[in-house]
Amino acid sequence: MLTPARETRRARWEDVLKAPSFAYLRASSLAQVFDALAEHGEDARILAGGQSLVPALNMRLSEPRLLIDINPIAALTGIERRGGMLRIGALTRHSEVGASPLVARLAPLIHQAIPHIAHPAIRNRGTFGGSLAQADPAAELPACVLALDAVLHLASRRGERAVSARDFFRALYETALAPDEVITAIDVPVAPQGTRSVFVELARRRGDYALVGLAAEAREVGLRLVFFGVGNKPVEAGAASAALAAGITAERIAAAQAALARDLDPPGDLQADGATKLHLARVLLGRAARALMAA
Amino acid sequence: MSERPLSFLDRPNSYIGKSVPRPNAQRLLQGRGVFVDDIRLPRLLHAAFLRSPYAHARIKHIDTAAASRRPGVVRVVTAADLAGLCTPWVGVLTHLKGMKSAPQHPLARDRACWQGEPVAAVAAESRAEAEDALAEIAVEWEELPPLASAEAALAPGARAIHDTLGDNLAFARAVDAGAVDDAFARADAVVAETFTFARHTGVCPEPRSILAEFDPGDRRLTLYCSSQAPHMMKEIVLRHFPLAETDVRVVCRDVGGSYGVKIHVYPDEMAVIALALLLGRPVKFVADRLESFVSDIHAREHRVAARMAVSRTGEILAIAIDDLTGIGPYSTYPRSSAVEGNQIVGLTGSWYRSANYRARLRVAFQTKPPMSQYRAVGHPIACAVTEGLVDLAARAIAMDPAELRRRNLIADEAYPWKSPAGLLFEKLSHQRALERMLELMDYEGLRREQRDLRAKGIHRGIGLASFVEITNPGPAFYGVGGAPISAQDGCSVRLEPGGSVTCAISVTEQGQGTETMVAQIVASVLGVALARVRVVTGDTERTPYGGGTWASRGTGIGGEAALQAAKALRANILDLAGAMLQAAPGDLDIAEGWIVDAETGARRIGLEEVGRAGYFRGDTLPPLTQPELMATRHHQPRDYPFAFTNGVQASWLELDIETGFVRLLKHWVVEDCGRMVSPLLVDEQIRGGVVQGLGAALFEECLYDAAGQLRNGTLADYLVPMAAEMPDIEVAHLETPLAGTELGAKGIGEAGTAGAPAAVMNAINDALAPLGARVSEQPITPARILRALGRL
Numbered sequence A: 001m002l003t004p005a006r007e008t009r010r011a012r013w014e015d016v017l018k019a020p021s022f023a024y025l026r027a028s029s030l031a032q033v034f035d036a037l038a039e040h041g042e043d044a045r046i047l048a049g050g051q052s053l054v055p056a057l058n059m060r061l062s063e064p065r066l067l068i069d070i071n072p073i074a075a076l077t078g079i080e081r082r083g084g085m086l087r088i089g090a091l092t093r094h095s096e097v098g099a100s101p102l103v104a105r106l107a108p109l110i111h112q113a114i115p116h117i118a119h120p121a122i123r124n125r126g127t128f129g130g131s132l133a134q135a136d137p138a139a140e141l142p143a144c145v146l147a148l149d150a151v152l153h154l155a156s157r158r159g160e161r162a163v164s165a166r167d168f169f170r171a172l173y174e175t176a177l178a179p180d181e182v183i184t185a186i187d188v189p190v191a192p193q194g195t196r197s198v199f200v201e202l203a204r205r206r207g208d209y210a211l212v213g214l215a216a217e218a219r220e221v222g223l224r225l226v227f228f229g230v231g232n233k234p235v236e237a238g239a240a241s242a243a244l245a246a247g248i249t250a251e252r253i254a255a256a257q258a259a260l261a262r263d264l265d266p267p268g269d270l271q272a273d274g275a276t277k278l279h280l281a282r283v284l285l286g287r288a289a290r291a292l293m294a295a
Numbered sequence B: 001m002s003e004r005p006l007s008f009l010d011r012p013n014s015y016i017g018k019s020v021p022r023p024n025a026q027r028l029l030q031g032r033g034v035f036v037d038d039i040r041l042p043r044l045l046h047a048a049f050l051r052s053p054y055a056h057a058r059i060k061h062i063d064t065a066a067a068s069r070r071p072g073v074v075r076v077v078t079a080a081d082l083a084g085l086c087t088p089w090v091g092v093l094t095h096l097k098g099m100k101s102a103p104q105h106p107l108a109r110d111r112a113c114w115q116g117e118p119v120a121a122v123a124a125e126s127r128a129e130a131e132d133a134l135a136e137i138a139v140e141w142e143e144l145p146p147l148a149s150a151e152a153a154l155a156p157g158a159r160a161i162h163d164t165l166g167d168n169l170a171f172a173r174a175v176d177a178g179a180v181d182d183a184f185a186r187a188d189a190v191v192a193e194t195f196t197f198a199r200h201t202g203v204c205p206e207p208r209s210i211l212a213e214f215d216p217g218d219r220r221l222t223l224y225c226s227s228q229a230p231h232m233m234k235e236i237v238l239r240h241f242p243l244a245e246t247d248v249r250v251v252c253r254d255v256g257g258s259y260g261v262k263i264h265v266y267p268d269e270m271a272v273i274a275l276a277l278l279l280g281r282p283v284k285f286v287a288d289r290l291e292s293f294v295s296d297i298h299a300r301e302h303r304v305a306a307r308m309a310v311s312r313t314g315e316i317l318a319i320a321i322d323d324l325t326g327i328g329p330y331s332t333y334p335r336s337s338a339v340e341g342n343q344i345v346g347l348t349g350s351w352y353r354s355a356n357y358r359a360r361l362r363v364a365f366q367t368k369p370p371m372s373q374y375r376a377v378g379h380p381i382a383c384a385v386t387e388g389l390v391d392l393a394a395r396a397i398a399m400d401p402a403e404l405r406r407r408n409l410i411a412d413e414a415y416p417w418k419s420p421a422g423l424l425f426e427k428l429s430h431q432r433a434l435e436r437m438l439e440l441m442d443y444e445g446l447r448r449e450q451r452d453l454r455a456k457g458i459h460r461g462i463g464l465a466s467f468v469e470i471t472n473p474g475p476a477f478y479g480v481g482g483a484p485i486s487a488q489d490g491c492s493v494r495l496e497p498g499g500s501v502t503c504a505i506s507v508t509e510q511g512q513g514t515e516t517m518v519a520q521i522v523a524s525v526l527g528v529a530l531a532r533v534r535v536v537t538g539d540t541e542r543t544p545y546g547g548g549t550w551a552s553r554g555t556g557i558g559g560e561a562a563l564q565a566a567k568a569l570r571a572n573i574l575d576l577a578g579a580m581l582q583a584a585p586g587d588l589d590i591a592e593g594w595i596v597d598a599e600t601g602a603r604r605i606g607l608e609e610v611g612r613a614g615y616f617r618g619d620t621l622p623p624l625t626q627p628e629l630m631a632t633r634h635h636q637p638r639d640y641p642f643a644f645t646n647g648v649q650a651s652w653l654e655l656d657i658e659t660g661f662v663r664l665l666k667h668w669v670v671e672d673c674g675r676m677v678s679p680l681l682v683d684e685q686i687r688g689g690v691v692q693g694l695g696a697a698l699f700e701e702c703l704y705d706a707a708g709q710l711r712n713g714t715l716a717d718y719l720v721p722m723a724a725e726m727p728d729i730e731v732a733h734l735e736t737p738l739a740g741t742e743l744g745a746k747g748i749g750e751a752g753t754a755g756a757p758a759a760v761m762n763a764i765n766d767a768l769a770p771l772g773a774r775v776s777e778q779p780i781t782p783a784r785i786l787r788a789l790g791r792l
């Protein structure tokens, strides 16, 4: 049953209520979430950590009629190894991911990325799946899952499907997620022996979204370089990584930096214009490559 | 019997010069503060404002019918509805010759002149309902060309924003002292730079808030507001609303920071008062963060072209500056928006000996939010320009920048001193401050470290910045210009029957610790424990009359009033105790809540006995004894128009020349604010001020596009300095007491903000110098540094 939020809340929130009126459903099972999504479609929004959604509501940038709170659904949280995969539940908090020894060992890139996400209070609420669903082009985790070739598990009343990170991120805040779907879990291929990961980011202030960032993963099969904060979604730098394919040397780093212009065409934002971003991306590439060389 | 001098300073139990816990800190930290938003009154209404989405647009028609029918909505008003209730205001000061501005109204009439100007107001049962209704107000706009930049506004042929004013020049001033042209002609080196300072804003933790309660029965208005100057606010209400002096009360409970943002008259707040009068119900308005960015005053936005002439031997021969600033479409009422530029003209170069000084100031109207006084008004600009030139000059003649300062700072023995622009310095300590700084930071050691690291490709910079700060202003600041702003403050001190003390004072608490400072002084003079003093502030009906918090005046002026009031009460208490004990009052003293024998310190009677006798047992007192257990004193600075303070700041930072990122490693401040009442509060004023200055230097900027639209009006996009980026800030003090007061305290509130940006800019330029680059545009962002390095 849906409770009109305004009525139940008014007594307590009275004059501080800033968001437009919405109804609120505290879901206790995935089935309940599927039904509500199927019924309300675009008018409904899933509430996970609320660290992106609630500010958007308060600024009235988003005006859903129904919020479906998935926080009570225990099945959506947790981190475990399943064969060659590390499975991270969509509702797992950033802070849990950051503190997990499994993640540190099997997905060191993600382990390195977590401290760059916002501040501790936000990491205590914000979730892994929420971050991917939000698909902020300057966010850390979308870049990581792309660099790691992770697979996202999406589910709805219609059934389940697995979507690779490569197919998931489509455009600015746009993903492969259908209006009636939920991200349930993410499978990250376990890092084989000898994997080297480097995560570097430039932000004006600690915890800010990245000005430019780079998730770099060197595996036997090749080098993956995924930049973020440089486009409308995380961007894989194929030309730069090709330039380093034969092994990392000082000359090849310079060549890769030059090649980056073919991979990236960053739009400017409030903090920096496109040229500055490209320059900074080159600097990060150089630093990451040298770190990989040393590792 | 030896005559004991009545000085509380050397008493063993004095609180002066001691860092004591703040009595109100626990309550505030527990979240029990009472801010305007915490006040709930019966039948309370909430106001929300429709603000102009355009920088400049004609309002052709407003249809409020649909909004008025929304649930919970009590009234929707536009300018026409308030016309008879509130008279317009004009933000000029008459002593700033030639200043002009246009009449301003609570809601824009016919035309909006900045993005964010309030156009219509909704009063509803809840803020949410008021906001819902805003969406239903239909405005027919006709966009007009914006005039966002000050340059464009003053360009020949530019259209006047206000037809009646003729042009967009709000104020201009020129100073020409000494023989400037001569000095430049005979100089061995002349350095020149154009410095720019971005617009930024105050970002108070508690946004602007007001609750107006009007009782139509007796026509009484009570304003609960988050303000620095309650008595000024009352005068403003009396000037513009049809209310009697007896019928207006302004109450400021806890105030969550203000920094100068909360001493101005804001149209939305005037509209809230008008709504309360119109509706006969209490009306509350709390600005949200988004509207704060477009409706709070902004500050700075200066472009200063500057030159300095110097001799080969390191004598500064002359300084010349030309400042252009943009202040929005109206000069802010009642302090005006010309003071910042005026201070820059006055302050620049004033701590150096050179007598040759030329300055030009132009203050322009433009279609951006009004700009006005924010912490350290004008100082950071005057300081960055002066100190930036000094470093350039040092480089030009290959002299160490510390040495160039040493050779030119006014000598500590030379006071009183009059600066070329006419500022009077009573007694400052620049030379001693510089020496203390060089020792504190181990200047020579740092220079060595810098050289060693440079050889390893690590680029560090050292920046110095001497400064003065204007504090304790007298009536020459605003009063003579016709503004209803009191430069004096008053304090009443009363002994309670139980021996505790109640003190009511007109300076106000904004979270900076005013009440602690006052309690320290009163407790010390009266010989009672700090916990036995209750300080009352922020209520026009309960405190003496006075100016409040602004221009770093709380301790210097309010503290002196408290000292004198406490002394008067002390004399009265000793008179009464003398009558009770049949002793000469001069033979008695008060210590730790007891009347004691002055000579031996032996306890005679407790203060509570004096209180009880005075209030309840007059029958036991000798005939003709009239106890006066309350005393009031006021203090007004007279001898000098301002009490200047001085100091020097230094910054040590590391520059990443590939990314343009700056890491602040350490910051030092040596300052002289005269007598310190609480070193803890002084240090925290300095540190907080430095952080705001670092914000200006590196982060804060209201980014406007050519259409006059703010592009970063949220706390996600507008970068305030955060703890992780801040360096350790070490503070050291000199104490040159202020003459003409017994307390000897000067102000401290703005010194940190005054000098920090200059120190950081100089340190960055010091790191850049070997690379042949320099920056002069604040905030100094990575992109600006990379551009200076030619890497972009």
Ligand SMILES: Cc1cc2nc3c(=O)[nH]c(=O)nc-3n(C[C@H](O)[C@H](O)[C@H](O)COP(=O)(O)OP(=O)(O)OC[C@H]3O[C@@H](n4cnc5c(N)ncnc54)[C@H](O)[C@@H]3O)c2cc1C
Pocket: A045, A046, A047, A048, A049, A050, A051, A052, A053, A054, A055, A090, A091, A116, A117, A118, A119, A122, A125, A126, A127, A128, A129, A130, A131, A133, A134, A136, A138, A139, A140, A141, A177, A181, A182, A183, A184, A207, A208, A209, A210
């Ligand atoms: C001050 C601040 C700074 C921040 N800085 C950073 C930063 O530096 N880097 C960074 O990456 N993030 C940052 N964030 C965002 C933070 O990481 C968020 O937690 C994250 O982006 C969204 O996660 P959430 O769980 O809070 O999602 P919510 O806010 O609850 O939801 C976000 C969106 O995702 C949808 N959604 C959530 N979960 C699911 C799901 N399981 N299936 C389908 N859809 C779902 C929601 O419907 C909503 O549309 C910051 C946030 C704040 C407030």
